[in-house]
Amino acid sequence: MTASSPAPRPGFLSGFAPSFTRGLATAITVKKGLILVVVLAVPALLVLAARLHGGPRALGHALPAVVLVVYLQFLVPIAGLLFGTGVILDDAGAGNLPYLFTRPVPRSAVVLGKSLAALLAAALCLVLSLAVTLLVARGARVGTGFPGRAMTAVLLALPAYLAAFTFLSVFTRWALVAGFFYAFGLEFFLGMIPGMIRKSTLIYYARSLLGEVSGSRGMLRAFFGREGPASPALAAGVLLGTALLGILLTCLLVAGKEFVSAERE
Amino acid sequence: MPVYDQGYRPYEGALRTRFLRWWPITRRCLFTVRKKPLAAVLIAGGILLLYEVILVYATGVTERGFSRIVNPWGYGDGIFYDLLTRETYFVVLLLMVSGAGQIAEDVRTGALQIYFSKPITHADYVLGKLGAVVLSGCLLTLLPGALLFLACAAFSPDWSFLTGNPWLPLRILAFSLLISIVLGSLVLAVSSLGRKGRVAAIVFGGAYFFSMVLGEVLPRILADSRYEIVHLGRCLGAAGSTIFTQGDFPAGSPALAWGILASLSLVSVLLLARKVKAVEVVR
């Protein structure tokens, strides 16, 4: 082999850019894409069912419920889990980490590139789905600002969940189950307990961005209690702060952590 | 020099091995589940539910006096029905840990080919895996149910609890098996679809919780509470209500629930029969 150019001195960007590109390319595989298309089409179908079944009045009740329960309490956490835990665990499971973490670039550059690719892919899927849902629900009596608030809530909650679950996956291969327990157990449970404790959940702040949504039972149970929702600025700040803190801690931890294969442990 | 056929030939002799050929597979799988700390945590969480239920029971007993021990709040059946339906959540999480990788990991690591190089049939393999997930599920249904039964019997001042609820053990067993078999066959079917246990766990858990979300939203949108049945947990609850004669479900729901659960299990088994193969074509 002829060495025509000198060995480069790679920096942060050298690790970030290829990781981001590959992360995007692998974020949505054919199989995963098919599942996503089916799942992401469901909210629009639900809203369509409401339109056909009950007309604009029913639509006014259905749309907030769909945004709140289907998007904020299900799709956003599950997208965060699917894409967030995949940032490290996919490569760990596939045996790629020995190659990635012995490159002459900071490990944090690789993780950040993959995380942002995962976030972009997840955000694209959700935004597209929500846009279609809102389009189907046009004319619903939900107030003029609702679509914007819904989009903001989804777009701010997603990075927070994704970063939190990515951070969790640095610690344990079982981040997925732990994440499920958090998103579909603990958050739901804490949301029903009166008092300040519910302010420790991400869903509280995501819902705060949406404002009060009527409902009296099950997952739609009145959520904010006497404390009421957080102010939009605080909610946005907490969600963004969680996202930034999560990704920062992930990068810091990955830099010093070794990934021993399960067989050796 | 004779030229021999070098192709693969199926073994045409009679298969005479031990009776329960699937049992070693089940045992092996249970052994690997035992080594997973998270599975232990989830089982402990499930058992904690039992503690909570016993506290409620004991409080009820104290408030209402021992004379009304049998069926004070419908406790004869209701408390067991309540416990088992609430354990379903933990069973789902446990199966994500212990069941989602069962077949996917065998495909990925090539263990499936090793299994089928032994004198076992596809049915043995599937039964073995099913045995493992059903037994795992029973750890969070049958075990707490049996413990609660023993606790109730122990708290009872006389034999009235046992004599008053002669069919209760069978009901606990039946509902436990229903939950474990339905969820177990579903998780295995999902596991057989791919090569990654992690993705299988997401799909299985996602499907369960997605059904929960739909079960909340659909009745609201369509103004009809019967649509709650799309939530797999409610569906299991409705079917279980016919076992325990409990629960508050709209007319027709339990029958529909049995139909849905039977169809789901059948589809899962068919999927397993179709997907579990010793040969993988690499593209």
Place this chain on the structure above:
Amino acid sequence: MSSPRPPVIRAERLSRWYGDVIGLNDVTAVVSEGITGLVGPNGAGKSTFLRIVSGELHPSGGSVTVLGEVPFANPRLHRRMGYCPEGDRFFDDLRAEDFVRHLLRLSGWPRPEARRRAREALAEVGMDHARDTRLRACSKGMRQRIKIAQALAADPEILLLDEPLTGLDPVARHETIELLRRRAERGISILVSSHVLHEVESLTTRILLINRGRIAATGEMEEIRDLIDRHPRRIRLEGPEPRRLASLLVDREDVRSLGFSDGALLVETTDPEAFYGDLPGLLVRHGIPLTGLSSPDDRLQAVFDYLVNG
């Protein structure tokens, strides 16, 4: 006499545990320029040593430096290092050329240069025909060569190869050995692990013999052979009458020394084969019971025999 080669890898009292299992046990070793073979049976600790040296793992105790730097998560060092891990599964979804190119891009090479280098590296290992084949569809031997290609592609100063010849057919094995020799002649240092001694012998005469997490021997192959052949073997004999037994052995020509330790007789013999042959007759003739017989030096010999004889 040639001047001593400067050390490339220096390990001091290096240890590594995996939970309760010890992978490396107090290893002190120096690897110099050129090709060095890391030889030992399966489970000896070769991969653990390479994984620490490559910066994939932290040592649990002791220290290691490569080209004067601590390897763990050290981009400055990884710029100068090529590493071929042991695992057979990696980047299943990528095509061979994309795999090598992706890793070159991660090493900072611009896109066109990465493509050119990836193609050249694949051609060098004889895999240019498999450029567009997905790794999951490659045979074990093909993947092995593609792994070597990615390690060579960036022209590193030091190459760490974990069992690189496993899964290769004889022709590919010969070609790979020639390739590594050519690279070594160009001045790069190579540490290559194997559990087959004659494989390593065809690459280098300098070996690091490792067994049960410890360095059993280090140096030139011939020196190790001579050392083992010439080295007097210590034999520990346990029984109720060690002194009487010693009096019977003291006149033997092959016995260099006798000693006592914890009630046992320690014999140092220059001809273990003859000693072992004569011992049973001697014991029977004089009616001396023996409750235990062991040799602290047997392990090294056993490892060496295993490696030499396969």
